[in-house]
Amino acid sequence: MATWYRNILFVATVTCSLALLTASLLKPEAFPEPPPYLGKGVAEAVEKVDTAFAAYWARNQVEASARAPVFLIARRLSLGLTGTIPSLEEIRALEAQTEEEAIDWWCSHLLADPRTSDYLAERFARALVGVENGPFLVYRRRRFVNWLSERLRANTPYDVLVRELITAEGTWTSSPEANFITVSIDQNAKTGPSESKLTGRLTRAFLGVRLDCVECHNDFLHDQWKQKDFHQLAAFFGPASSGMSGVRDEDQPYQYALKRGGDLEEIPAAVPFHPELLPEAGSLRERLAGWVTDPGNRAFARSAVNRIWALMFGRALASPVDEIPLEAPYPPGMEILADDFIQHGYDLHRLIRVIAATRAFQRDSIPGHGEGHVTPEQEQHWAAFGMHRLRPEQVAGSILQAASLETIDASAHIIRRIARAGEQNDFIKRFGDMGEDEFHDQGGSIPQRLMMMNGDLIEKRTRDDLVMNAATRLAVLTKNNETAIESAYLTVLSRRPVPEESAYFTAKLKDTRDKERKNILQDLFWALLNSTEFAWGH
């Protein structure tokens, strides 16, 4: 009698859990509602940008492609902001939104997600401190990135954040922002933070100016700047020193030999443009921070706009990302976005929302209506979304996400998170990090392709594994072949199969069962992961 009960109970439990699991996979599920966005006037800003682009397209006689499908726009945002693709779970939730509100809802969803601040912090850190491990003990990159992530998640105004970096004091552990200064220390030379390295970073990262080209000599290619400009700016970092109590200012002027072979001379601090914006009060670094972030110093806003644009599009509005002219003409939209950024308190989240809502961002990467194909001119003028190669960490993040049906994020199960971090690092190490040279498009290499075709990560993520792998789970949980194929496409490519694809795979799956069916679905996942569509932003 007792055995009977146990058997029935067991069967009932298994059936119930399977049913629940299936339901959770195939039906839209209640998703935590992101907080509503309270910023005002986003629509007006978007309209101004759209008008500028419409005029730009007309002037250059290019036709804008159609609007991209909502799932594709969401995929772009996920890749740009979180470094991974949307999960099937997220896609189902997005599907429940109305067409008009979907993208705004998606932005709110992503901006509230720690994956976004973590990923953006890492991307920003490349411009701020580079990718090197840096000086021993006195530089802690991880702490710096975590600090940056917290600031970005809290949506700290960008000017406040940058002032904190430039004026940072204290130790690399208790004041993580001080790592911005200590990373420049050359421990071999024992001269403390390097004024010239800091000046190079500062001008590129915050002003979009490559002043470091004239560090060593006047350069006929850059006749706008003189060597003196560089060193006068470097003089603001002269007092910055580093000791047992961390970074602090000391009474030491900046010295440099401007004449080749000449004597060291004391260089007075001066800014290379807009001298009227330089505050008179405060320490040298405080004055420098005030000048960089002054609303009148539009180069600061432009450089932020350009960087966020580049993260979202995979290509900077003005290329290269850290070299923007100080005088007009500017690319379409840049001045409007810079104005909006300044007027709304250097609100990075708002800037992301505005760009995400523009027509330029939402264009399809193919013409989208009727025949013909997209032209290089359309891509060049932002009239069609330009294809760009995904970065190694985006590829790794996407593979891991594609192998799971639920969202892998900070709230995901601990085992998945650990697995993800480890596997992602191994993969990136082998796949090759692109370093600081961001937004540089190149075809993939054969070792990279071999990793995608035969590598451990792909094998582990497509083989028979009911707990960890989407392919197996779909095979077991969905009896209907069309549904299984559709779910695979949505999971890996964030789109449904077109009829031809659907017909091809349905024919393959017809009358198959068990192992054979599982294998075909695993092959489908392998093919989706190895497709051009998966490896490129589009």
Add this chain to the structure above:
Amino acid sequence: MDYACHTPDHTSRRTLLKAVGLSGISWLTPLAQLLARESEAQGRADPAKSVILLWLDGGPSQLDTFDPHPGTKIGGETRAIDTARKGVQLAEGLEKTAELMQDISLIRSVTSKEGDHERAAYNMKTGYRPNPSVVHPSMGAILCHQLTDSAVEVPRHVSILANNRAGRGGALGTRYDAFRIGDPASRIPDVTPQVNDARMQQRLEDLSVIDRQFARGRRPDLEQNRTLHQATIQRAIQMMHSDQLKAFDVNDAPASERKAYGNTAFGRGCLAALRLIETGVRCVEVTLGGFDTHVNNHEVHMEKKKILDSAFSALIKDLKARDILRSTIVLCGGEFGRTPKMNPAEGRDHWPHGFSVAIAGGTFVGGQVIGATDPEGVKKEPRDKVRVQDIHATVLNALGIDPETEYMTSAGRPILLSDGRLIKGLMPI
């Protein structure tokens, strides 16, 4: 069009292409058309063709390897030994290498301005100091970019036992990145298909359905000028089925040969390097780590030299025996040297102001010594200083590549392959 660090047109009998017929992957663009490359580099009569870099990671002490100063204040416990070249001494522990000094030259006056491991390694491998606006290509990448090959199916730029500082393609493209492997005794990563040929063929057919859909409405030159996706897959398949992969497998080599290199991962790496060079690979980098001796400098160096001495000498001997030392340049060194002054922990710290690099093969004259460091360690500047970029210029020149050839970065900035000067003392008279 310039393509990959690979052969353009050779197809092995065993490639999947033939095994499965052309049916399934006929959508792949014809290779020859894609990969047509024009010119072999213009060079002198018979320049060297390949480079082996024995990378001593961490910064080996010049005083305990190639530039001993025994009996001085800075010399430490290390004794010097005579070599086959009269008047040239090496540090003890390099006895086997010493016997070959007729074939090896030493540059004892290398200087750089980089004292940090990462930056200095970048400097040594590329010939340029790190610069935020461009990633310079490493020597191996330049070599693959400049010289084409017709019959090599495996990657022509290989890095064995590398840490994260393996040679990179940088501005020339990721396709010139080194192919990284670990200890050659173990399986080569990623080249073994996870499924059988028939199922791989099924997968490629599935892939063609998805890629065909994606190509709709896109630029017709997408594959040729942007993604190279199908061509890369085809090359990957060719490599997976290539007989040349055997060159990686040192377990194939006769036991006596393996023994000469020493039973170490580095030794096996050097043996693999020899086999790869024979196969036509352009650049192999083999890393021996652990030279960052801030503590116990002498002991650690004695240990490391045991490994290095067997492998380095066996490699030079075998290259010579097979008559390919003339066409192969071997470099041995690390990112910088170590301080003349010993620290309180019996260690030596970073020293980029005069350290050693050994160089052999190609048209270089053996048994030469370029430059000298101060035996008292007082003068910082060595005599006849050689800058890191000078080594690059000299090696490129010996490979028949004009160091002053320019390439363009993505931002449209022209950069010289090397801005160094030729080291006269190494040139054939």
